[in-house]
Amino acid sequence: METEYETRPREAIARILRAEPRFLSAAELCARLEESGTPVSRATVYRTLERLAAKGEAALRLNDRGEATFMSCDNGHHHHAICRSCGRVEDVACGALDTFVDRLRSLHGFQLDDHSLEFHGKCRSCV
Amino acid sequence: METEYETRPREAIARILRAEPRFLSAAELCARLEESGTPVSRATVYRTLERLAAKGEAALRLNDRGEATFMSCDNGHHHHAICRSCGRVEDVACGALDTFVDRLRSLHGFQLDDHSLEFHGKCRSCV
DNA sequence: AGGATTTTGAGACTCGTTCTCAAAATGCCG
DNA sequence: CGGCATTTTGAGAACGAGTCTCAAAATCCT
DSSP states (O other): OOOOOOOHHHHHHHHHHHTOOSOEEHHHHHHHHHHTTOOOOHHHHHHHHHHHHHTTSEEEEEOTTSOEEEEEOOSSSEEEEEETTTOOEEEEEOOOOHHHHHHIIIIIOOEEEEEEEEEEEEOTTTO | OOOOOOOHHHHHHHHHHHTOOSOEEHHHHHHHHHHTTOOOOHHHHHHHHHHHHHTTSEEEEEOTTSOEEEEEOOSSSEEEEEETTTOOEEEEEOOOOHHHHHHIIIIIOOEEEEEEEEEEEEOTTTO
């Protein structure tokens, strides 16, 4: 069988992610873990992140350097507004993309499965 | 001074990009260049691609494995519909995102600078 | 506590990308 | 043309994020 263990590394990672409304890279996560007195190996950080993403509990995003970054994630389809100054992320409900979908269907004959939308700018406290 | 030279590698790369409505990775580009009898080193491929992207003549996209891919690019802001089967890319004019922008302003106090939107599905010939 | 099972960590490894620097190509000017 | 300053190229070294390996440690169950 395949039971799941609750371990110190996993809890430490989940705790940091939950407290931070930003996408963190594996390296940043490692640093925070070290600072907070619970060092965790890179391998474990990656494994845990992959696990969380698979369970839908973390969102994965590739930053502009192609590095994987993660953020704790509520369920449900939505998009992100990312502050280019502090990195804070706000969720934006998804809707009103009908115009685009229609355009795709009629103009291009495209069968839409999926989309991704991301906003960049400055959050309230960074303006 | 800094003059620009017209060279065989640069022309070969531009020719391949212009003929292909898909995002190509540096590796794929290298392979095509080899096939077409104009081998170009990786270093040069990356340098040329970076140059084209800076001049706005090529679009850069990170694929889901974090690899940089490039496609020749008309100017003007628009988005892409990418066929998950053949990779063909169709341009989609940008508009009607007002609903989102409004929501961001009023709900989150977010000052929007920029956004990116990508559609995935199947193109006419792959459905 | 004992033991089957899962998880972890250190470091080797992979692979995309960047860097280095000597050799080759380009364009210019006499 | 032919020489020359300048730019570009290529081979391979270097770098870095991410993955893999496997023995040691942790977890949970009884």
